Amino acid sequence: MRAAIATSDYHVMGETFINRHIAHLFDGNTVVIAGRSNGEDPYHKPLFVRRRRLSAGDMARLPAVSVWNRARHGTSRLPFGSARRDLLAFLRSENVDVILAEFGTQALALAPLANAAGIPIFTYYRGTDASKALQSKRIQRAYRLMMPRLAGVVSVSQFLLDNLARAGVTHPNAHVIPSGVDVRRFRPGEKRPGSCLAVGRFVEKKAPLTTLQSFVDATRDMPDARLDFIGDGPLLEDAKALAERLDASDKVIFHGAQPHDAVRERLETTQFFLQHSVTAADGNTEGLPTAIQEAMAAGCITVSTRHAGIPEAIDEGETGFLVEERDAEGFTAAIRSAVTAPDTDAMATRARTVAEERFDNDRLLARLEDMIRETLTPGGV
Template sequence: MRAAIATSDYHVMGETFVNRHIAHLFGGDTVIVAGRFNGDDPYQKPLFVRRRRLGVAGLAALPVMAARNRILHATSRLPYGADRRALAEFLRAERVEVILAEFGTQALALAPLANDLQIPIFSYFRGTDASKQLRLARIRRAYRLMMPRLAGIVSVSRFLLDNLAAAGVTHPNAHVIPSGVDVRRFRPGDKAPGSCLAVGRFVEKKAPLTTLRSFVEATRDRPAARLDFVGDGPLLEPARALAADLGAADRVRFHGAQPHAFVRDRLETTQFFLQHSVTAADGNTEGLPTAIQEAMAAGCITVSTRHAGIPEAIDEGETGFLVDERDAAGFTRAVDAAMSVSDAPAMAARARAVAEARFDNDRLLARLETVIRDTLAAR
């Protein structure tokens, strides 16, 4: 079955879930519809870029089309004019049989055209699109109008489906399918005692300063403990400064943004994975962090928060430890508890077993394909 993968930006190295669909959905029989193209094209698939420079006719029609689309669809994101005709021709020429829109906001842009072309379209909700975006009344209305146009929706966590439902956004064909992890590539190795890792953007939602403070406080009597941060963002320099202020610069390393293989290698030898995820002031949340799924597959004991879909992954006291969001003192105690576990290898083995059972992305990809095929067969 030939599928079009619709995403906002192509190619983004960190969007492993999108990239896996491009590479492997329905045996890799895919094409790409992207909002923007950054010039990196590792998959060499047929590509259509939606946000092209408008010609004279397009600019002239913009006010009218934007107003029309806001009235009919509660969004002005829809392609129109020559761009719409070009996208329709691309989908026809490539014999696309189904569209998978990665993120609800991408589905908004494509659902009406997909309906006109009689191409079934599904939307995958992953985090911001079902949290921060829902604070906007126009997005809530647009999602409600969009739902009947979709063949089905998928979410990485039950938490996000509940978020959508609370905003009056539901679909009768809704499924929870986490992004998953390649459990054959992410495997436990020889763990360095006291080693900790945090992976992700240095932004409010990840609370890296809380993670850093808790690590330092929990390991004052553990001088051999080490924390590695992977990622960049606006809070990176404040985190460096805080590590120095806390006298921990020699025990905390900041690697900046790194390729996925670097993270995999670090996880293999890391004993504890730390992620203090919180709901940002603008309402932005996680879905179910891929990094936590990868850490579990690598046999890391995770210390995190009761945030979004994270409790759907971590069994408290069995595979890791959870505290409430922004409970810095509790997070410190949880890091200490993780490092004091009497049988850490057994907990690490349980984390690995859960990852194999719940987050094997081969199985999850097959489940997604089954949902799509069964839906289309029923239609």
């Protein structure tokens, strides 16, 4: 089976879940449809870039086409004119059997065209597309109109499917399949006692200032405790300033953005993974953070929040500790409980076991392939 992987930007190093589909879905028998390309093509796949300069004729037609598509489909993002003809020709010439649209917003642009071409299309909801995007009534309507056009829907967490359902967006062939992690590469190493790690963008959704403050408060009498931050973003300078004010520069290290291999190496020797995820003011949430799945595979004990799909990954008291969103005092207490727990070795072993059972991305990729095949087989799902 030959699959077209549709994404907004190609290639993005941090989108490991999409890159894995491009490289390995159906034994790598894939092509790529991208909104934009940065010029990097590490997988050497046939590539179609949707966003291109419009011809004079298409530019003249754009206002009328946009109004028509928004009325009929709830979105004006659909390709039309020469872009539509060229994409249809690409799908035919590449003998594409199925389209997997990464993120629901990508499916909005492609579902009508896929139907016109007679090619089944699936979409994969991952976070923002089933949280922040749903703040728009227009997107809710567009999703509802799109559902009958899809052969199936996948989400990284039940939380996101429930979000969609509350907006009246449901599909009879919906499945929860986390992105997963390569448990053969992410493995426990020799742990440094008292070591903590936080990975991610310095943005509101990750609440890095809460993580920093709670770590310092929880470990004031633990001079060997250390917190490493990996990532950058708009709140990075605020976090550095807070570390200075707390006189914690000797135990809190900011590494900035790092390659994925550097994250893996750090996780191997880290004992505790901290992530105080919250719902941002604009409604943006996690799906099920890949970083937490990677941390569990590396035998880290996670301290996080009851946010989005995180409770679907963490067994409280067995593989980690969870508190309510924005509960800074509770997060401090949870970090303290983690670093003073008498059975950290057992918790770390359990975290690794759960990652192998639930988040092995080889197994999850096989589940996705099986679901697609069963859906497209006469008499299947």
